[in-house]
Amino acid sequence: MRLSCQTLGEVPASVARPSYDARALSCGIVHLGLGAFHRAHQAVYTDDAIAAAGGDWGIVGVSMRKPDVAATLTPQDGLYTVEILDAAPSYRIVGAVRQALTLPLEPQRVLAALAAPATRIVTLTVTEKGYCLDGAGALDLGHPDIVHDLAAPEAPRSAIGVLAAGLARRVAQGAEPMTVISCDNVADNGARLAAAVEAFAARAYPGLAAGSAASFPQTMVDSIVPASDPASHARVDRVLGMTDEGAVQREAFSQWVIEDRFAGPRPAWDRVGVEIVADVIPYRRLKLHVLNASHSALAYLGLLRGHTYVRDAIGDAGLAAFLDGMITEEVAPGLPDLAVRDYWAGVRRRFTNPAVDHRLDQIAQDGAQKLAQRIFPLMIANARADLPVARLGQVVRAWIDWSATQGLRPSLGDAAIFPPEIRSDAGLRAAILETAG
Incomplete structure (x- = not known):
């Protein structure tokens, strides 16, 4: 039936x-x-x-x-x-x-x-x-x-x-x-x-x-x-x-x-x-640069560490500490008018839900389009304000390294993927290229 x-x-x-x-x-x-x-x-x-x-x-x-x-x-x-x-x-x-x-x-x-x-x-x-x-x-x-x-x-x-x-x-x-x-x-x-x-x-x-x-x-x-x-x-x-x-x-x-x-x-x-x-913009900025950016970070860094689900990746003490540091030191200073830390506390709890089998490889798809919304704008804004970008850069590097495991390694010089502010800024390029793979 x-x-x-x-x-x-x-x-x-x-x-x-x-x-x-x-x-x-x-x-x-x-x-x-x-x-x-x-x-x-x-x-x-x-x-x-x-x-x-x-x-x-x-x-x-x-x-x-x-x-x-x-x-x-x-x-x-x-x-x-x-x-x-x-x-x-x-x-x-x-x-x-x-x-x-x-x-x-x-x-x-x-x-x-x-x-x-x-x-x-x-x-x-x-x-x-x-x-x-x-x-x-x-x-x-x-x-x-x-x-x-x-x-x-x-x-x-x-x-x-x-x-x-x-x-x-x-x-x-x-x-x-x-x-x-x-x-x-x-x-x-x-x-x-x-x-x-x-x-x-x-x-x-x-x-x-x-x-x-x-x-x-x-x-x-x-x-x-x-x-x-x-x-x-x-x-x-x-x-x-x-x-x-x-x-x-x-x-x-x-x-x-x-x-x-x-x-x-x-x-x-x-x-x-x-x-x-x-005004929707404050809601969207929190979602894109906290929840979505963290999802991408967990996906690429977690897959390279052998994890399958979001709950597994956030349960990895090293990855959890990485995300806490990214939010505290790079995302929150870049969004000073928003309640980033309180929002992140709720998101972090959601990620640990043991009943949710949210696959990292599902989140990892279409990375070029997603990073263009979630990561690149904050990296560029932080660089202009002389704020840290190292962990955000490491997420991008993890995406590049993970993409290589799928048979395609994106180039930092690709204008179809990376905006000119990243391609031309030595500091942003270094934040991506000089992080550990």
């Missing part, structure tokens, strides 16, 4: 389930990047908002590359379980995802969903590299996906091409403006997404004023979401008494902060824990 709307009544009472009829829910949100993080984070908040205040805020989820998620969720009527990993784990079934599409297979259905008058919100979790930005944070017009999308704008591959095409259709149909919310770890994510869409539209859809067709608020998201594995699926199946091939797992902690700049209506997110604020 498999989880679906038909079998939902057979789920044990210990498992929370939607308080509304998911089958009757219409869609008002399109999400690009239907991976585990969205299903464990934004979709959960939306599920709670629907339960709290109603509204047709069902989600059309779009996988950007592969059909796996759609093939998993469609037979389950979009239902899936979220396993909350804590001292005593808990389980809930989410009903907010009502359709699961795959962009390469169904581009016209995706564009139709974006253009639908009922769609008022678009969210994205496409990772840093999914924005097709260059080293300066602008749209990379030479990126293969952007080159393709400019040549074939009605069959887009990239999130930027999809958004521009959807907005063009909405304007042509006279639909109301919508709100587009980046939920990725990109500095100034709303502004950079807006600029990228506008740069694309200027070439593919001359005359389209993307800034008038949508608002692009800044945002910050946080929750540790390990990749699901056979062990986590087996735990969920035992609790449900049936199979759930779409189950995801996450830690208990969750945070979502959105700039109060919406183009139209929104779910009652503010009633279920989402922070709607005037």
Whole structure:
């Protein structure tokens, strides 16, 4: 027996389930990047908002590359379980995802969903590299996906091409403006997404004023979401008494902060824990330069020491001391207006959660894009202020050394990876190159 709307009544009472009829829910949100993080984070908040205040805020989820998620969720009527990993784990079934599409297979259905008058919100979790930005944070017009999308704008591959095409259709149909919310770890994510869409539209859809067709608020998201594995699926199946091939797992902690700049209506997110604020930047700086930077440090240094999970790496006394020193001596002085040490204390506790199997090799992926957001800006700012950078440099060196174990050794002279401030600064180069491998 498999989880679906038909079998939902057979789920044990210990498992929370939607308080509304998911089958009757219409869609008002399109999400690009239907991976585990969205299903464990934004979709959960939306599920709670629907339960709290109603509204047709069902989600059309779009996988950007592969059909796996759609093939998993469609037979389950979009239902899936979220396993909350804590001292005593808990389980809930989410009903907010009502359709699961795959962009390469169904581009016209995706564009139709974006253009639908009922769609008022678009969210994205496409990772840093999914924005097709260059080293300066602008749209990379030479990126293969952007080159393709400019040549074939009605069959887009990239999130930027999809958004521009959807907005063009909405304007042509006279639909109301919508709100587009980046939920990725990109500095100034709303502004950079807006600029990228506008740069694309200027070439593919001359005359389209993307800034008038949508608002692009800044945002910050946080929750540790390990990749699901056979062990986590087996735990969920035992609790449900049936199979759930779409189950995801996450830690208990969750945070979502959105700039109060919406183009139209929104779910009652503010009633279920989402922070709607005037300025997201302080929240994002803490997340990027404390939690995310520490994750990267643990990933590369920990993998080189033979560790597998975050909890193992933070349990290594040498690595824990390294991180404490990095935060105290380099990150906190570089962010003097933020409560870095208090925030780090909470993050450090989260890293030690024995129930969370967060793989270091999962965090290590796409290091060039991640370090460009998490490490490089702080190194550059610290160097300008004559503050220490040695440990931050050691993280970068560890990434270079780990990359070499994967068959590719990045060069410090590569302009596609390292910003000019690092390539041209002898002190920053030395901080990277002269640390122990």
